[in-house]
Amino acid sequence: MFIVKYIKDVFSGIKSLLVGMRRTGYYFTHHKEIITEQYPDNRDTLVMADRFKGEVVLLHDENNEHACTGCTACELACPNATIKIVTKFDITPEGKKKKALDKFVYHLELCTMCNLCIIACPTDAIKMAQTFEHSVYDRAELTKILNKPDSKIREGVE
Amino acid sequence: MFRETEIVKDVSSIPPFPQDAVQGGGGAGDLIINVGPQHPATHGVLHLVITLNGETIKKVEPHLGYIHRSIEKMCESLTYRQFIYVTSRMDYLSAHINNHACALCVEKGMQIEVPDRAQVIRVIMDELTRIASHELWWGAMAMDIGAFTPFFHAFREREKINEIMEETCGARLTMNYYVPGGLRADMHPDFQKKVKEFIVLFKRKIDEYDELVTGNIIFINRMKGVGMLSKEDAVSFGCSGPAARGSGVHCDIRKLYPYAVYDKVEFDEILETGCDSLARYMVRIREMKQSVRIIEQLIDHIPEGDFQAKTKAVLKLPKGEFYTRVETARGELGVYIVSEGATTPYRIKFRSPGFSNLSALDSMARGSKLGDLVAMMGTLDLVIPDIDR
Amino acid sequence: MWSLTNISTGIHDWLIQTFNPTWALIIEMVIAGIAVIGLFAVLGLVLVLMERRVAAWMQIRLGPNRVGPFGLLQSAADTVKLLVKEGMTPDGADKFLFNLAPFIAMMVAMLLMVPIAFAKDFQLWDLNIGVLYVSAVSSIMVISILMAGWASNNKYSLMGAMRSGAQIVSYELSAGLSILTIVVLTGSLNINDIIIAQADGWWIFKGHIPVIISFVIFIIAVTAETNRAPFDLAEAESELTSGFHTEYSGMKFALFFLAEYINVFIVCAIGATLFLGGWMPFHIGNWESFNHVMDYIPSSIWFFGKTFFLIFVIMWFRWTFPRLRIDQLLNLEWRYLLPISMFNLLLATAIAILGWHF
Numbered sequence: 001m002f003i004v005k006y007i008k009d010v011f012s013g014i015k016s017l018l019v020g021m022r023r024t025g026y027y028f029t030h031h032k033e034i035i036t037e038q039y040p041d042n043r044d045t046l047v048m049a050d051r052f053k054g055e056v057v058l059l060h061d062e063n064n065e066h067a068c069t070g071c072t073a074c075e076l077a078c079p080n081a082t083i084k085i086v087t088k089f090d091i092t093p094e095g096k097k098k099k100a101l102d103k104f105v106y107h108l109e110l111c112t113m114c115n116l117c118i119i120a121c122p123t124d125a126i127k128m129a130q131t132f133e134h135s136v137y138d139r140a141e142l143t144k145i146l147n148k149p150d151s152k153i154r155e156g157v158e
Numbered sequence: 159m160f161r162e163t164e165i166v167k168d169v170s171s172i173p174p175f176p177q178d179a180v181q182g183g184g185g186a187g188d189l190i191i192n193v194g195p196q197h198p199a200t201h202g203v204l205h206l207v208i209t210l211n212g213e214t215i216k217k218v219e220p221h222l223g224y225i226h227r228s229i230e231k232m233c234e235s236l237t238y239r240q241f242i243y244v245t246s247r248m249d250y251l252s253a254h255i256n257n258h259a260c261a262l263c264v265e266k267g268m269q270i271e272v273p274d275r276a277q278v279i280r281v282i283m284d285e286l287t288r289i290a291s292h293e294l295w296w297g298a299m300a301m302d303i304g305a306f307t308p309f310f311h312a313f314r315e316r317e318k319i320n321e322i323m324e325e326t327c328g329a330r331l332t333m334n335y336y337v338p339g340g341l342r343a344d345m346h347p348d349f350q351k352k353v354k355e356f357i358v359l360f361k362r363k364i365d366e367y368d369e370l371v372t373g374n375i376i377f378i379n380r381m382k383g384v385g386m387l388s389k390e391d392a393v394s395f396g397c398s399g400p401a402a403r404g405s406g407v408h409c410d411i412r413k414l415y416p417y418a419v420y421d422k423v424e425f426d427e428i429l430e431t432g433c434d435s436l437a438r439y440m441v442r443i444r445e446m447k448q449s450v451r452i453i454e455q456l457i458d459h460i461p462e463g464d465f466q467a468k469t470k471a472v473l474k475l476p477k478g479e480f481y482t483r484v485e486t487a488r489g490e491l492g493v494y495i496v497s498e499g500a501t502t503p504y505r506i507k508f509r510s511p512g513f514s515n516l517s518a519l520d521s522m523a524r525g526s527k528l529g530d531l532v533a534m535m536g537t538l539d540l541v542i543p544d545i546d547r
Numbered sequence: 548m549w550s551l552t553n554i555s556t557g558i559h560d561w562l563i564q565t566f567n568p569t570w571a572l573i574i575e576m577v578i579a580g581i582a583v584i585g586l587f588a589v590l591g592l593v594l595v596l597m598e599r600r601v602a603a604w605m606q607i608r609l610g611p612n613r614v615g616p617f618g619l620l621q622s623a624a625d626t627v628k629l630l631v632k633e634g635m636t637p638d639g640a641d642k643f644l645f646n647l648a649p650f651i652a653m654m655v656a657m658l659l660m661v662p663i664a665f666a667k668d669f670q671l672w673d674l675n676i677g678v679l680y681v682s683a684v685s686s687i688m689v690i691s692i693l694m695a696g697w698a699s700n701n702k703y704s705l706m707g708a709m710r711s712g713a714q715i716v717s718y719e720l721s722a723g724l725s726i727l728t729i730v731v732l733t734g735s736l737n738i739n740d741i742i743i744a745q746a747d748g749w750w751i752f753k754g755h756i757p758v759i760i761s762f763v764i765f766i767i768a769v770t771a772e773t774n775r776a777p778f779d780l781a782e783a784e785s786e787l788t789s790g791f792h793t794e795y796s797g798m799k800f801a802l803f804f805l806a807e808y809i810n811v812f813i814v815c816a817i818g819a820t821l822f823l824g825g826w827m828p829f830h831i832g833n834w835e836s837f838n839h840v841m842d843y844i845p846s847s848i849w850f851f852g853k854t855f856f857l858i859f860v861i862m863w864f865r866w867t868f869p870r871l872r873i874d875q876l877l878n879l880e881w882r883y884l885l886p887i888s889m890f891n892l893l894l895a896t897a898i899a900i901l902g903w904h905f
């Protein structure tokens with residue numbers, strides 16, 4: 001019957017609306033469900049996942065030594081020409097010339113954090129750091145020299 | 159090589175812009191509005207030129223290309239290892255699945271056997287991505303038709319998936335986790351635990367979605383009977399994914415051309431026959447439950463073994479043409495590689511689901527109200543970078 | 548006991564003693580004007596903050612919490628921002644109408660304040676056709692929206708304005724009819740009389756089902772009339788970007804924004820007055836001692852409590868429901884609300900004539 005259907009429609013409609021309102025009402029009264037992260041405030045307690053890809057860093061040990069041989073495998077692996085390896089020739093104690101890293105130029109602004117360079121590196125000299133606050137005022141600051149001044153290659157790394 | 163645009167000095171020599179082309183043959187009293195490229199409803203830089211008669215839509219003309227980055231061309235200069243990461247940027251909501259398609263294509267060309275462990279993890283990741291993508295769609299869809307709250311609720315669950323991704327893949331959106339031959343790294347030790355936690359949580363929360371949106375009378379009235387896309391139209395426009403399955407087209411690549419371990423798991427292909435926005439909506443909601451089902455079957459049975467097959471350092475596809483397709487969250491993604499035997503592809507073409515689905519918008523929208531257009535775009539689940547590439 | 552009445556009569560008496568009656572009246576008017584403007588500002592700040600909090604909590608967020616303690620100064624900071632922002636007038640707009648529209652919106656909101664009884668004997672003007680006045684003046688609102696939409700010379704704005712024109716005109720009907728239910732039961736258009744009639748119980752309790760139905764209809768209709776979600780088609784963010792105020796910026800936008808909230812306040816105040824007894828404390832039939840305890844709560848608190856409860860309900864709607872489509876909106880009015888409220892008025896009249904209400 002028309003009238004019965006009409007009234008049924010009205011009531012089932014209102015019921016469906018009330019169900020929705022009960023749901024939002026639940027969240028309105030249950031504040032422990034709140035998921036907001038107050039980011040700059042929780043900086044101290046913020047833990048990034050250990051595999052998080054933030055930026056490429058060249059690992060140095062306490063003697064200011066790294067493991068990069070300057071083989072440019074990472075440079076070749078990189079899809080966006082983010083890495084530029086500048087090499088120089090060291091004179092070894094035996095008096096031989098040896099190719100070594102001069103500058104590891106890394107353009108953070110180009111990097112897509114694809115991890116290919118890390119895979120490519122034969123000596124595991126570079127890795128991904130978990131930093132993520134990369135904003136700076138000048139784009140030039142994003143071009144970094146990853147090897148520290150006066151650092152040299154670790155003994156025995158070929 | 160750049161060729162500078164020729165600057166025309168004599169304006170009179172330019173033929174007048176054909177007004178018909180702009181108006182779409184609009185008659186007197188028609189209103190032409192530009193929705194986009196900056197508009198809250200287009201979720202990106204889609205530009206729709208809409209001819210309106212009052213509130214009724216007479217014609218919808220999508221203008222594309224605002225976010226074209228020529229990914230296909232870019233891939234031609236990248237090696238087979240490098241080009242995969244670019245494809246995360248196409249349909250960024252199903253980055254894993256895009257990567258999967260490319261990895262499959264390279265593996266097909268190189269005839270690499272992918273270890274079982276990698277296959278299973280890949281499928282779990284793909285399904286998690288599908289859930290995440292549908293979550294975002296659900297929130298955005300609700301926002302399109304004016305309900306703001308579901309958006310945040312959807313993000314709460316999506317965040318859990320993102321955390322799982324972040325832990326294992328190191329990124330939340332453009333994971334770049336698949337490499338030709340398997341995975342870049344093994345799964346995180348916590349992976350299984352976290353996924354199981356997520357499934358428990360998600361099963362509880364998906365009922366809330368129904369309370370909040372699906373059952374709502376306003377919502378049902380907004381969706382029912384609008385945006386009709388008949389089965390024939392869906393096929394002839396080349397629609398795929400949930401958009402086509404809402405019209406009853408049997409098109410799930412996971413069922414039709416199973417890849418990875420999809421032929422070993424049990425799940426249903428969701429088909430709805432409503433052909434309207436509600437049907438497409440229901441397909442996605444039910445698909446999320448199927449994805450959970452797939453994950454549940456696999457998560458305790460990840461086989462031991464390598465996560466990556468031994469591959470040559472430099473990949474060279476043999477001369478020839480290779481095509482693979484996968485089911486992304488939006489539909490069928492095809493990867494077509496033409497190789498000349500070099501280290502880089504000679505030509506790459508992606509068949510993206512969004513492009514074909516968008517082409518159906520005009521025929522769906524004609525005759526309906528402006529408010530419905532937004533709902534239709536929502537149910538098509540358009541991701542603009544996927545359309546423009 | 549502390550009450551607004553004592554303050555107002557105190558001021559009045561002092562003015563009458565000090566000045567001659569004309570001057571006293573003028574000074575009283577100035578004070579009232581300042582008070583209304585002050586109330587506007589305060590209400591705007593409070594309601595915006597309240598809306599953001601309600602929205603945030605429903606959306607499992609924290610909401611504003613940066614400016615001031617618990618973010619209480621957030622809306623004040625927003626006001627300052629809006630004040631110093633450039634108010635642009637688009638090229639090709641009808642400048643006069645464009646600039647006039649927000650002020651009309653504001654003026655309507657101010658006029659609507661006149662007959663509202665904020666507390667016992669605390670009213671700007673005890674109008675004997677108070678209810679009629681409210682429904683008459685509130686329909687002027689649509690003019691400012693149409694004006695804004697037309698003058699903006701923007702297609703989105705125009706469509707938003709046209710939508711809201713159709714919407715407000717239709718929903719005015721059922722809002723009016725549900726108000727009539729109470730008028731029929733009380734037998735008076737005077738707001739004070741209506742409140743006094745509820746001394747032994749609010750209409751929503753003693754009016755049987757017809758009053759409950761008309762209360763529901765009233766809430767739906769005023770939500771639509773004030774262009775709030777789920778009836779915010781005039782703004783319809785995802786369809787029309789921002790509807791009729793797309794082109795407004797700075798202070799002119801703020802006026803629209805403020806007017807929207809003030810309107811919500813006013814319709815909720817009317818709703819509280821008609822159905823929930825306005826400033827009348829919660830009284831139950833002849834429980835004398837209980838009624839006496841309730842009387843100790845100042846009447847202004849009763850009034851604002853009820854009003855804010857209704858405002859909360861309307862906000863609750865907004866943050867739960869999706870938006871209707873324009874044809875569904877009109878369907879709802881003409882096919883459901885209007886017939887129901889007409890039938891309901893009939894019922895209420897029968898009840899009133901037979902004296903069946905408590």
Ligand code: SF4
Pocket residue numbers: 056077078079080081082083110111112113114115116117118
């Ligand atoms: S992470 Fe990728 S883009 Fe960045 S430097 Fe390494 S290879 Fe290049």
Ligand code: SF4
Pocket residue numbers: 067068069070071072073074075085120121122123124125126
């Ligand atoms: S970082 Fe590794 S791959 Fe790159 S140049 Fe140094 S050793 Fe070679």
